[in-house]
Amino acid sequence: MQHDLLIVGSGITGLYAALHAKALGLSVLLISKAKLESGSTFWAQGGLAFPTSPEDIEPHIQDTLKAGRGLCDESTVRLFVEEASQHLEKLLSYGVPFEDHQTLEGGHSHPRVFHAWGDASGRAVSVTLTQVVRDQGIEVLEGAFVQSLLLSDTGRVVGVQTTEGNHVAGAVLLASGGFGQMYPVTTAPEEATGDGIALAYRAGAVLRDMEFVQFHPTVFLAGNRGLLITEAARGEGALLLNGQMERFMHQYDPLQELAPRDVVARAIDAEETKTGRVYLDLRHLGEAFVQQRFPSIYERLKSQGVDISREPVPVSPAVHYTIGGILTDTNGKTTLEGLYAAGEVASSGLHGANRLASNSLPEGLVFGVRAVEAARQDLKFEIPASRTVLETVGSKASVQQVIGAGAGINRTAETIRLALQTLPHPEPRAGSIEELEAGNLARIADTVLRGALEREESRGGHFRTDYPEPDEVRHSLFQIPPLLEPL
Ligand code: SIN
Numbered sequence: 086m087q088h089d090l091l092i093v094g095s096g097i098t099g100l101y102a103a104l105h106a107k108a109l110g111l112s113v114l115l116i117s118k119a120k121l122e123s124g125s126t127f128w129a130q131g132g133l134a135f136p137t138s139p140e141d142i143e144p145h146i147q148d149t150l151k152a153g154r155g156l157c158d159e160s161t162v163r164l165f166v167e168e169a170s171q172h173l174e175k176l177l178s179y180g181v182p183f184e185d186h187q188t189l190e191g192g193h194s195h196p197r198v199f200h201a202w203g204d205a206s207g208r209a210v211s212v213t214l215t216q217v218v219r220d221q222g223i224e225v226l227e228g229a230f231v232q233s234l235l236l237s238d239t240g241r242v243v244g245v246q247t248t249e250g251n252h253v254a255g256a257v258l259l260a261s262g263g264f265g266q267m268y269p270v271t272t273a274p275e276e277a278t279g280d281g282i283a284l285a286y287r288a289g290a291v292l293r294d295m296e297f298v299q300f301h302p303t304v305f306l307a308g309n310r311g312l313l314i315t316e317a318a319r320g321e322g323a324l325l326l327n328g329q330m331e332r333f334m335h336q337y338d339p340l341q342e343l344a345p346r347d348v349v350a351r352a353i354d355a356e357e358t359k360t361g362r363v364y365l366d367l368r369h370l371g372e373a374f375v376q377q378r379f380p381s382i383y384e385r386l387k388s389q390g391v392d393i394s395r396e397p398v399p400v401s402p403a404v405h406y407t408i409g410g411i412l413t414d415t416n417g418k419t420t421l422e423g424l425y426a427a428g429e430v431a432s433s434g435l436h437g438a439n440r441l442a443s444n445s446l447p448e449g450l451v452f453g454v455r456a457v458e459a460a461r462q463d464l465k466f467e468i469p470a471s472r473t474v475l476e477t478v479g480s481k482a483s484v485q486q487v488i489g490a491g492a493g494i495n496r497t498a499e500t501i502r503l504a505l506q507t508l509p510h511p512e513p514r515a516g517s518i519e520e521l522e523a524g525n526l527a528r529i530a531d532t533v534l535r536g537a538l539e540r541e542e543s544r545g546g547h548f549r550t551d552y553p554e555p556d557e558v559r560h561s562l563f564q565i566p567p568l569l570e571p572l
Pocket of ligand 1: 132316317442
């Protein structure tokens with residue numbers, strides 16, 4: 086069946102873009118490999134950063150540029166912050182129950198992070214928008230894994246092949262999130278296997294800045310699961326203590342606990358090495374406040390035997406967010422005709438080398454809508470002639486082990502080279518969804534490693550102990566000849 090627009094992914098970007106497309110009168114199909122209420126948006130805690138007044142627009146722009154360490158595209162940042170507030174209004178009109186109080190997070194000079202349902206802001210957005218999508222009768226395909234992009238003989242992307250069949254359209258918008266699952270310990274959910282990035286790369290699209298992977302500073306490790314403790318905890322006054330139960334952040338940055346994320350993550354890593362352990366201490370915030378402001382974290386950690394209102398919580402940095410991705414312009418347009426991308430899957434120029442906390446959910450709103458508007462001007466219906474090849478790897482764990490060791494929070498030429506030698510190669514063959522997901526991770530893990538090796542400097546989320554200082558401001562670009570087979 087043919088639609089005007091296919092949207093792949095049901096996080097904030099996909100849901101909101103689908104609603105916008107419907108409002109414009111487009112026929113849209115929203116495809117999700119799991120149920121709609123899943124993925125990274127569903128698990129996001131902290132919230133959504135919006136300027137709180139016209140006077141806060143410039144400070145929000147400056148905070149974003151500063152966190153991005155020289156690699157943001159300034160015009161993209163300006164456009165993003167200037168347009169963001171209109172989407173806050175829209176979310177309120179859809180019924181997202183934002184609370185009145187806004188919070189500070191790392192790198193923000195002003196409390197501008199909006200939250201809902203305490204520390205379950207993403208869930209509030211996901212559940213609310215999913216309900217509106219269902220109420221509006223938007224066509225949805227849940228539990229359908231996109232295996233291939235379909236291309237016409239002019240090279241235009243004209244649809245997708247899913248485990249449930251082929252779908253053709255006038256344009257395709259990828260809103261399928263990042264690749265946190267490339268790493269052994271991550272806050273990213275199981276779904277975050279970089280599928281959209283790998284599909285676009287196989288089809289010949291340009292990827293950018295793949296070596297920039299953001300580590301969240303405060304993650305409680307339960308086995309190989311990372312339980313996020315939101316930056317909003319530090320925004321509300323929680324403190325970091327080292328293994329000697331002493332504060333240490335003043336030695337690393339004048340903003341101390343509220344320094345940008347790259348600084349705090351590396352400081353914690355360094356203190357763990359020096360003193361054995363790092364803790365997040367919320368005790369002085371008071372039991373009632375902690376339970377009311379952070380109810381989900383309180384319950385989740387309680388089930389792991391830690392009462393965050395009464396004892397310091399051991400924390401470590403863990404992979405949280407994919408900064409690089411499919412290169413797009415400010416209208417979500419990729420380098421391939423007919424293919425758009427927005428949100429974590431894309432490299433829009435907003436985040437530079439280090440994303441400012443809570444800018445990513447609003448990014449999905451701003452650029453999801455811009456992508457829909459641009460796609461509407463460019464709908465073309467061509468016959469599919471080929472598809473991107475299927476690629477598999479036996480296990481995700483084999484990729485995770487190599488990348489975790491080779492391109493972790495600290496990297497050197499030696500660790501990266503070893504990882505490049507041992508990274509499993511994706512095999513061109515069909516397989517289970519798990520094997521295809523592992524194939525996607527392996528296909529793009531190579532770009533993370535090559536980007537990390539070639540970037541002989543340290544900047545934001547990329548830290549080379551053999552090149553600890555920043556050097557030239559430049560982007561990394563990745564492209565391969567299309568991996569296609571005839572239909
Ligand atoms: C957090 O709540 O700390 C995560 C916010 C974000 O990643 O933007």
